[in-house]
Amino acid sequence: MKLRSHLVLLIVVAIIPAVAVSAVALYFFAAQTKTTVETSLVDTARALSLAVERDVRSTVSALHVLAGSADLKRGDLRAFHEHAAPVLRAWPAWDNLVVLDLAGQEFVDPSVPFGAPLPKTHAPRLSDSAMRAGFAVSEVGTGPVTSAATIAVQVPVSIDGEIRYMLAASLRTDALAELLTEQRVPAGTVGTLVDRNKIVLARTGGGERAVGQPAPPDLADNVSEMAEGHFSTVRGEGQPVFVAFSTSPVTGWTIALSTPRDALSQPFESSLKLFGGGALLVISLGVVVALMLSRRVSSSLRSLASAAAAMNSGAPVRVPRSRVQEVKAIGEALLAVHRERERSEEHRALLLADAEHRRRAAESLNDVKALVSESLEPESVAQAVVNAMARLLGAPMVVLYRTDPDSSDLVLVSEVGAPERRGWHIPRATGTVAMALETGTPVQSADVLTDPRITLEDRLRADIERSQYRAAFAVPLMVRGTAIGSLMVGDGIGRIYADEEIDLAQTFAHHAAIAMNNARLYQELRAAYDKLSVAQQQLLQAQKMEAVGRLAGGIAHDFNNLITVISGRSVMLMRELGPDHPSRRKIEIIQSTADRAADITRQLLAFSRKQLLAPKRLNVNEQVRAMLPVLERLLGEDITVTFLPDVDSGTVLADPAQIDQVLVNLLVNARDAMPHGGRIELVTANVSLTRDDLGAESEAVPGPYVMLSVQDTGEGMDAATLERIFEPFFTTKAMNRGTGLGLATVYGIIKQSGGQIVVDSHVGRGTTFRIYLPSVAADVRPDAPGPN
Structure with missing residues (x-):
């Protein structure tokens, strides 16, 4: 016999006794289940009886609350009508709500407008027992609103201890029937509600026509004999049923649940079918399991044979696991051989991966070298370096810093995985980069937060705690023995980088240092060239202004002599002619014109710095404040x-x-630049100017100055206008609106006073003039030598 047949026979013999014992247990279980179901039906009938009683009592309680209404007590039926209408709508089980007198005449019906004619009902007067109980329940009738079967629930309304009215609510029987359908009962169960006169109040299962009819005789007889119990009977169609009932001691109503006997025996039949199917399924599963076990053992043996054959050809094999000792021993031997071969393959793969890593590193290094030779922007080279480091080392964060030559702080140049550090300036003595810069050698830490060698500022510590990149190593960027920056690589806590990886980082850091140094040299050369160009332009401007000043001064002296003759002769003529002479007006015009020409001459002399000054020690704040009203x-x-x-x-x-x-000249000029109004701001401050601030061509002396700035919100000036604003007779105003000497005069006065004037303007953004006058000690005498 084969292994498969032995296993099948063994499993079948083991299952049959268990199936027999289960069948006996099922029989006793069915009997117990039937008794439990019958008892549960009686419990359900009792629960439904209590639920119906609870609904009736809820209606009675609501009516008692309405009967105690203050409106009824003082006889205000219209107000009671308004308050009762929403109550009627809030009780969907009520068909109607009325107030009637003891003779049955209705006074209030919220379902119709107040004052409409109301009928007289034939409701009986409350009995003494009903008055003691506080309510009465009528027989089944027809609702006045929906024509549905209803039951009237009445309560007395007492005023001053005397019953004056009755308050009645019509409770629909279909609402009571809904209570019967809400309970979980066996399929086919019919619920019946019977009053104390054995009249059907409600019924489920399509028995609405039985409402108002007498209850079945067998039910009426059993209810008369006992308040709760069960009995068996046969329905009209010959179907045996089990009836459970319970009577409420308060209302006297009875709930009866009729269940077909087939429904009670159905759980046993279902269990029997389930047991039979389960037994058959277990036997089938046993056979299937036996077949599978036999197939598994056979498959393992065949797999071992195939593995042994495959090993001769050197192909990879897969040895299946088995619980059979002999098969397991053979499999372990084959598996040992297979693992040895896998180790050889893994070693070969590692060698290939290392070679590929070196190839990618060489390619990345060549790309960086090419970028260093082609670009003078260190940011692009630095970004290429951090990208290559992140890719080659598999690091989530790489950051490259440079040293700020002014503050020695570390400034982030490029990053991968640390966007929140962009624009950071961190002290040079913090982090792994600090040690790398100090020692000039690579520094590595498995956890920078706990490493006692490393000092971290609060902001950097918080960033590391948030990113969880606590393992790091840093290499310095060296140029001729000087550290100009650092390359830092971060990863999860505990990572240790191999020497080969650190050497690779040093190589990339070296090329990044070359790029940054080249860029620095280029920027220094460019800055020197720009400074030279500015100095040349300023020198040309100064020479031009000096030449114009000399020309203007010479012309002004000669022109002033002519004006003096004209003005003097005009005065003499006016004295000779007298005030009433016809030609006097002409002479006055000549005199005023000479005066205007003299003003122009004085402005030219001011520009050429050849006018006579009367310098005094003065406070600029007081001088400006005194001029403000003017x-x-x-x-x-x-x-x-x-x-x-x-x-x-x-x-x-x-x-x-x-x-x-x-x-005056500066503010008038600002006013003309703001034809629609605006704002002028005057500011004074103490400043210190160096030779670089003044410019190499300036005649002013470095030292302390008092600055006076005049800033307007006017139209501003373009670059071409700025170059000529201090030239005499240059103006952008319309004809006859200015002489072009206002700013030239300002320029000459400030220069002759040993000061400096600077202008900053942009079209559409206003203009700012800054005047710098040398500051003098408080004890300088007013007659001390000053500017010429």
Whole structure:
């Protein structure tokens, strides 16, 4: 006999006794189940009886609350009608709600408008027992609203201890029938509600026509004999049924549940069928399991044979596991050989992976080298380095810092996996990068948060705790023995990088250092070139202004001599001719024209810095504050002037009248730039200017200065206009709106006072003039030598 046949026979013999014992147990279980179902039906009837009683009592309670209404007590039936209408709508089981007198005449019916004619009912007067109980329940009748079968529940309404009215609610029997359908009972069960007169109040299962009819005789007889119990009977169609009933001691109503006997025996029949099917299924499963076990053993033996054959050809094999000792021993031997071969393959794969890693590293390094030779932007080279490091090392975070030459802080240049650090400046003495910069060698830590060698600032510590990249190593970026930055690689706690990986990072860091140094040299060269270009432009501008000043000064002196002759002769003529001479008006015109020409001459002299000054020690804040009323009247109401003085503003040595002229010229110029009104802000401050601030071509001396700025919100100027604003007779105003000498005069006064004037303007954004006058000590005498 084969192994498969032995296993099948063994399982069948083991299952048959268990099936027999289960059959006997099933029989006793069926009998117990039948008794339990019958008892549960009686319990269900009792629960339904209590539920019906609860619904009736709920109606009685609601009626008692309405009977105690203050409206009824004082006889205000209209108010009671308004309050009873929403109550009727809130009780869907009520068909109607009425107030009637003891003779049966209805007074209030919320279902119809108040005052409409109401019928007289024939409801009997409450009996003494009903009055003691506080309510009465009528026989089944027809509802006045829906014509459905209803039961009237009445309560007395007492006023001053005397029953004046009755309050009645018509309770629909179909609402009671819904209670019967809500209980879980066997299929085919019919529920019947019978009153104390053995009249059917409600019935389920399509028995609505039985409502109002006498209960079946067998049910009426059993209910008369006992309040609760069960009996068996036969329905009209000859079907045996089991009837369980329970009578409420309060209402006297009875709930009866009629269940076919077939429904009671159905659980046993179902269990028998289930048991038979289960027994057959267990036997079948046993046979199937036996076949599967035999197949598994046979399959294992065949697999071993196939594995042994495959090993001769050197192909990979899969040895199945088996619980048979002999099969297991053979399988373990084959598995040992197979594992040895797998180890050889894994070693070969590691060698290939290492070679591939080196190839990718070489390619990435070549790309970085090419980028270093082609680009002068260190950011692009740094980003290529961190990208290559993240890819080659499998690191989630790589950051490259450079050293700020001014503060020695570390500035993030590029990153992978740390976007929140962009724009960071961290102290040089923090993190693994600090140790790498200090020692000039790579530094590695498995957990930077607990490593005692590493100091972390609060912000960096919080970022590491949030990112969980606690393992890190850093290599310095070295140029001729000087560390100019650091490359840092971060990963999860506990990771240790191999020496080969750190060497690779050093190689990339070296090329990043070269790129950053090249960029620095280029930027320094470019800055020097730009500075030289600016100095050349400033020198040309200064030479041009000097030449124009000399020309203007020479012309002004000669022109002033001519004007003096004209003006003097005009005065002499006016004295000779007298006030009433016909030609006097012409002479006055000549005199006023000469005066205007003299003003132009003085402005030219101011620009050429050849006018005579009367310098005094003055406080710029006080000078500006004294001029504010004059300036506000000069500017008009649509321009607001704000003065923001420095409380500690220094003292300067200048001609007060000339400073007033500077203020007037600048604010008038600002006013003309704001034809629709605007705002002018005057600010004073103490500053210190270096030679770089003043410019190499400036005649001003480095040191402390008092700055006065005039800022407007006007139209602004373009670059071409800015280059010529201080030239004499240059103006952007319309004809006859200006001489073009206002800003030239300001320029000459400030230069002659040993100061500096700077202008900053953008089209559409306004203009700012900054005047710098040398600050003098408080003890300088007003007659001390000052600017010429």
